[in-house]
Amino acid sequence: MPVLPAKLHISFPMSAVKALVPKFHLQSHEEKCHSIFSFNFSFGAARTDGEGVERNWDELNGHGPSTAEMLPSHRWETLDDSCGWVNWRKTMGLGALKDIILISFADLPPAGYLLLKRLIVAIPQAIQTRNDFHALNVSLKADNPEELIAMERALAAWESDKTQPDPYRLPKSSELLFASICNKRFD
Numbered sequence: 505m506p507v508l509p510a511k512l513h514i515s516f517p518m519s520a521v522k523a524l525v526p527k528f529h530l531q532s533h534e535e536k537c538h539s540i541f542s543f544n545f546s547f548g549a550a551r552t553d554g555e556g557v558e559r560n561w562d563e564l565n566g567h568g569p570s571t572a573e574m575l576p577s578h579r580w581e582t583l584d585d586s587c588g589w590v591n592w593r594k595t596m597g598l599g600a601l602k603d604i605i606l607i608s609f610a611d612l613p614p615a616g617y618l619l620l621k622r623l624i625v626a627i628p629q630a631i632q633t634r635n636d637f638h639a640l641n642v643s644l645k646a647d648n649p650e651e652l653i654a655m656e657r658a659l660a661a662w663e664s665d666k667t668q669p670d671p672y673r674l675p676k677s678s679e680l681l682f683a684s685i686c687n688k689r690f691d
Contacts, residue, residue, distance in 0.1 A: 522546060526554035539672040547663075560590050 525533060525541040533541070543549045567586055571579045644652045661668045 539670045563590050
């Protein structure tokens, strides 16, 4: 960090940076890693798949045949230039946000304004999700306050110390449980 210009220095501690695994890659990891490294259960991550860094490969795969014949330094320069182009195009596609107004999709140009389009969709969804969560929480407090308190404590304990039991992980079913369900009579 000290070798970079002052305007590029990160203004928050590196301890605030958390490594997470993109959603489509998470299933290839051990189950015990799922909750710890999931965007779904990471405070402040919102709803994202985290695959943005992987999307460059789709465009870079086409460069494989031409870069295979290059020397390493030229290959690196070509791929670096290609990544720069993809990132520049992605950044320009986020849209001109100087005039943020809520307008219909039909009024937006087909190219660009990606961030604005996503924001227009996300805000009502966020409000609905928050309202649904509030209704569920009120219902749980009314019907099962002790269980809700126990769940909140278990979650707080796990968030502060990942060696505690993972509240997001489902218990493994056993053959005994399966047998008891199969033998249960429903009247």
